[in-house]
Amino acid sequence: MSVRMYAAALALTGATMLAAMPVAAQDWQNLSQSRKFGNESALKVDIEYGAGRLSVTPGTDAQLYRADLRYDAEVFKRPKMSYANGSLQVGLNDGSVKGRNMKAGRLNLELGTRVPLDIALKFGAAEAQLDLGGLMVKRVSIKTGASQTSLRVSKPNRVVCDELSVEVGAAKFEAVGLGNLNLQHLKLSGGVGEVILDFSGVAKQDMTADIEMGLGSLVLRVPRGTGLKVTKDGLLASFDSQGMVKRGDAFYSENWKTAQRHVTVKIDAAFGSIAVEWLDQ
Amino acid sequence: MYRFHSDRLIRVLPLLVAAGVSFLTMPASAQSVQKSKVEILTQQISTSRSVASLRVELSDGRTVDVAIRGGQAYLNGDVVGGAPRGGDLDRSFRDLLESISDSPSHVTPSLMTDWSPSHSNAAATRLDRALEDMMRGITPASPALNGDGVPMAPASPDAPLAPDAAISADGVPAVDSVDRLNERINELQSMVDDLQEDEGSLSVDVTGGRNRWEQGPFHYLMRGLADVFSVLVIYVILFAIAVGVIAFGGRKYVEGVADTARHMTMRSWLVGLAATFLVVPAFVLGIIALTISIVGIPALLAWVPLFPLAVVLSLALGYLAVAHAAGESLAERRFYVNDWFQRGNSYYFLISGLGILLGLFFAASVVEMAGPWFGFIRGLLIFLGVVLTWAAFTIGFGAVLVSRAGTRPLGKAPAMSEFVDEEAGV
Numbered sequence: 001m002s003v004r005m006y007a008a009a010l011a012l013t014g015a016t017m018l019a020a021m022p023v024a025a026q027d028w029q030n031l032s033q034s035r036k037f038g039n040e041s042a043l044k045v046d047i048e049y050g051a052g053r054l055s056v057t058p059g060t061d062a063q064l065y066r067a068d069l070r071y072d073a074e075v076f077k078r079p080k081m082s083y084a085n086g087s088l089q090v091g092l093n094d095g096s097v098k099g100r101n102m103k104a105g106r107l108n109l110e111l112g113t114r115v116p117l118d119i120a121l122k123f124g125a126a127e128a129q130l131d132l133g134g135l136m137v138k139r140v141s142i143k144t145g146a147s148q149t150s151l152r153v154s155k156p157n158r159v160v161c162d163e164l165s166v167e168v169g170a171a172k173f174e175a176v177g178l179g180n181l182n183l184q185h186l187k188l189s190g191g192v193g194e195v196i197l198d199f200s201g202v203a204k205q206d207m208t209a210d211i212e213m214g215l216g217s218l219v220l221r222v223p224r225g226t227g228l229k230v231t232k233d234g235l236l237a238s239f240d241s242q243g244m245v246k247r248g249d250a251f252y253s254e255n256w257k258t259a260q261r262h263v264t265v266k267i268d269a270a271f272g273s274i275a276v277e278w279l280d281q
Numbered sequence: 282m283y284r285f286h287s288d289r290l291i292r293v294l295p296l297l298v299a300a301g302v303s304f305l306t307m308p309a310s311a312q313s314v315q316k317s318k319v320e321i322l323t324q325q326i327s328t329s330r331s332v333a334s335l336r337v338e339l340s341d342g343r344t345v346d347v348a349i350r351g352g353q354a355y356l357n358g359d360v361v362g363g364a365p366r367g368g369d370l371d372r373s374f375r376d377l378l379e380s381i382s383d384s385p386s387h388v389t390p391s392l393m394t395d396w397s398p399s400h401s402n403a404a405a406t407r408l409d410r411a412l413e414d415m416m417r418g419i420t421p422a423s424p425a426l427n428g429d430g431v432p433m434a435p436a437s438p439d440a441p442l443a444p445d446a447a448i449s450a451d452g453v454p455a456v457d458s459v460d461r462l463n464e465r466i467n468e469l470q471s472m473v474d475d476l477q478e479d480e481g482s483l484s485v486d487v488t489g490g491r492n493r494w495e496q497g498p499f500h501y502l503m504r505g506l507a508d509v510f511s512v513l514v515i516y517v518i519l520f521a522i523a524v525g526v527i528a529f530g531g532r533k534y535v536e537g538v539a540d541t542a543r544h545m546t547m548r549s550w551l552v553g554l555a556a557t558f559l560v561v562p563a564f565v566l567g568i569i570a571l572t573i574s575i576v577g578i579p580a581l582l583a584w585v586p587l588f589p590l591a592v593v594l595s596l597a598l599g600y601l602a603v604a605h606a607a608g609e610s611l612a613e614r615r616f617y618v619n620d621w622f623q624r625g626n627s628y629y630f631l632i633s634g635l636g637i638l639l640g641l642f643f644a645a646s647v648v649e650m651a652g653p654w655f656g657f658i659r660g661l662l663i664f665l666g667v668v669l670t671w672a673a674f675t676i677g678f679g680a681v682l683v684s685r686a687g688t689r690p691l692g693k694a695p696a697m698s699e700f701v702d703e704e705a706g707v
Contacts, residue, residue: 029329029332032325033326083323215656
């Protein structure tokens with residue numbers, strides 16, 4: 001690792017020298033694949049995307065998926081885009097993007113709305129826009145490094161989502177409409193960055209959340225009609241608990257006993273700030 | 282009567298047989314039409330500067346692979362003719378692929394059927410026909426169906442064609458059947474090749490092939506130790522290079538550059554920064570100038586390899602000189618007179634100077650052992666280390682240029698011997 005750090009400094013010097021050189025031409029390649037829905041009972045989606053813009057959106061009833069990938073063929077020699085036995089694998093993960101302009105790279109994935117989905121996303125230095133509204137999402141796993149990720153659930157999920165697991169490194173992660181996801185359990189592990197969790201939407205059941213934060217800010221946006229319980233275990237993390245009452249080790253919203261839907265959040269944070277914002281829904 | 286009936290029967294028999302054959306083939310044709318309702322299961326489009334390809338898989342398992350690459354048009358892996366890059370067929374096919382990409386899936390069949398290359402040649406005609414046949418459910422490689430809907434056994438390519446088979450029910454010349462069979466064989470061969478390629482391909486392990494310990498509770502500790510070790514290895518290598526330079530007569534050059542870097546730091550940095558920007562243009566301009574001058578062309582043989590080599594050596598010398606200067610500066614702050622006499626040498630300066638330059642990386646590695654919670658501090662240390670190293674290279678490079686590789690050091694305090702000589706002269 002340190003060799004790479006040291007190499008980075010050398011590369012910085014070299015990059016200064018090369019700054020006056022014309023940028024090498026990149027061989028941008030488009031790869032598009034779609035598949036018709038054929039009464040599949042489930043679809044497992046594995047996405048590994050190194051750099052560029054990532055978009056996941058709901059597709060149509062007639063399709064199982066549609067993937068449009070634009071990538072630099074000079075860097076990524078072997079893009080992955082295959083489907084077999086209810087498992088879709090899409091991604092780029094075998095190239096070095098150092099010194100390349102990856103902003104023009106993109107992966108747009110549309111997922112069919114009639115098949116239960118098990119989605120696993122791994123992406124690095126990417127900007128990701130994920131909309132899981134109106135799908136049949138059973139499970140979601142998101143692992144991301146240095147990136148900006150926006151997860152939206154614009155329409156209610158058609159099935160119960162067992163778990164949403166999120167691991168973010170140095171990143172900004174925003175999840176909006178988690179109530180629509182019909183989620184049972186949220187697991188979030190954050191390193192350094194800003195995390196916003198918005199629980200708005202048409203929640204049909206109670207939700208639990210385990211959140212581990214390193215250094216950064218965590219904002220919980222909760223609809224006023226939802227009962228919220230927060231248990232915080234942290235060393236130097238501040239907690240803005242407006243609209244909540246402390247009983248024992250936990251903070252409760254004033255409507256905890258009367259609310260029809262409950263969100264129970266357990267936070268383990270080292271440094272940073274935690275805040276609760278109430279939404280008028 | 283009997284003879285009459287017999288004669289008529291003999292005359293009518295071929296007609297009956299022909300009618301029977303026609304009757305039997307009619308359902309097959311009808312079934313072909315029925316089969317034309319097969320749907321597109323998957324479609325894959327790939328486009329780049331050099332390749333444009335379309336692969337379509339139907340719900341009945343058949344596939345068609347059309348590609349234009351390297352100036353050739355391919356149908357199911359076989360070359361069907363030329364298709365130069367930017368030519369009519371190439372552009373027309375790319376337009377089709379773009380249309381398919383931009384359209385919903387259900388529009389694809391009509392786009393493929395309606396497509397016709399603007400200027401037809403043999404290759405264009407074959408591709409056009411292949412796509413249209415496929416959309417009719419009759420690919421060039423599709424097996425014929427008998428009356429029971431069972432695929433008929435393919436005839437041997439060498440078998441003579443029956444006269445009745447000259448024209449098939451759908452109007453396609455039956456003489457193509459051999460070609461179709463060959464194409465089918467080639468298609469199957471390409472499928473086998475694809476499968477073999479898939480089997481041979483290695484999927485990338487995103488864990489990077491980590492060992493078990495790397496995923497255990499001592500993950501960060503072990504990684505930190507590995508990083509500390511790698512920093513130490515870099516330190517030893519750099520020091521060994523420096524010792525080699527000094528031991529083989531490079532001391533005065535290292536010290537000359539170091540003195541320049543110490544006493545004219547800002548000037549060295551500015552010169553180094555300008556030089557790093559100008560080094561590549563200078564290299565290119567040198568090549569152009571030597572080439573234009575004609576007589577300088579032989580000098581290119583020396584210019585092309587020696588210029589980059591000189592830049593690399595200058596960077597290395599500059600970095601070591603900056604380490605030397607840093608060590609010397611530290612020593613001046615710490616040592617008393619006796620220490621200075623005992624340890625005031627280039628080796629000691631380099632030991633401590635390289636330690637200063639690599640210290641931030643070392644600290645980052647130590648912090649990494651503490652776990653993920655100090656990632657921010659570690660990142661900060663790495664960032665500072667990178668900046669410091671870049672500054673060292675830039676200042677060193679500039680100092681090498683300013684001092685002419687240490688032969689004309691600037692800012693150096695006069696040596697005691699110079700005073701002695703002057704006094705002796707007086």
